[in-house]
Amino acid sequence: MPTLEMRLQRYRPEQDSAPHWQDFRVEYDDSTSVLDALEQIKAEQDSSLSYRWSCRMAICGSCGIMVNGVPKLGCKTFLRDYPKGLQLAPLGNFPVEKDLIVDMSRFLEHLTAIKPYLIAEAAPQGQPHRQTPAQLARYKQFSNCINCGLCYAACPQFGLKPDFLGPAAIALAHRYNLDSRDSGKAERMAQLNSDNGVWGCTFVGYCSTVCPKGVDPAAAVNQGKIASTLDGVIQWFKPAKEPRNKEQSK
């Protein structure tokens, strides 16, 4: 079997003050994924290596990792595509917990903040919530997100300002706002309208390039800017009953 050079970023919080690189050599064939290679290293060379994974099929979103500086899913990235070897580092823009594991709580907090669930009146007794194919098509693409956080590792605005809600959270807010069954838009707009919402985005667009699920979060965020502007105009003309403005959401 051919072998390949892999350079891994290690960080052991008990001993290290900063991460360092460690080289490994792994056997691989056409079907060896980065995740397989990590498992090989852990089983045969260094059992102290830490990384995250679960489904091995690009569904759970736990195996996000930087491959040669690019955010990737370890289970969906193959050694055969890196004949010159590869460098693995933890997902960018997140605090590193240990080795290749990052602390994603910032992302999860942002996700929670935008209420990523249907806020809807209960359907009439015993009836399903009906939706036409056209209504489904409006948001379907944005519902494919697996919360892997690759887009956050790609987003310099999130790197510079971790309070920025970021691509996936805003894409999911947009997804529910577009859902014909949902009536929770008003509850999400305060978050989206703020400086840490859609207006924190400068359309670098790299989040959409790295997304392994074709969600195109950059499209969602920038469609969100239009929605936010319209919302502002509507608020302007509404009699001030319940003011819902930028200041409040901070």
Next chain:
Amino acid sequence: MSRKPYQPPMPASWWLKHPAYRFYMLREATVVPLLFFVASLLYGLYALGQGEASWLHYLAWLQQPWVIALNSLALVASLFHAWTFFALFPQVMPLRFGSRTLPAWLMVSAQWAGVLLVILALWWLLGGVDAHQ
């Protein structure tokens, strides 16, 4: 056991790290030559208000090679910016008909067709001015 997460630094040179970031910075940098173009336009308006001598002086200033070079750069920069803007437009404002979306290439081509129309209209207008003289 207590935690000790390592926060990776975000150096000022972050945008050098990947071609996508460099492309983004180039797009944003197109505003710099455009500022020069706007400044020379304002200077022209001012010169116009100051009378003929001033206006002629402005025309001579415009014809200096470095001014021509900077204004040409502004033209290239704005065309480049338009190109990136047009390419992003279908993402920001997808046109939907029922459950189908208008293909991005069609929207991009339509925008360039619009630019062509404006250029032709201007050309016709200015040509019209010439014919009267």
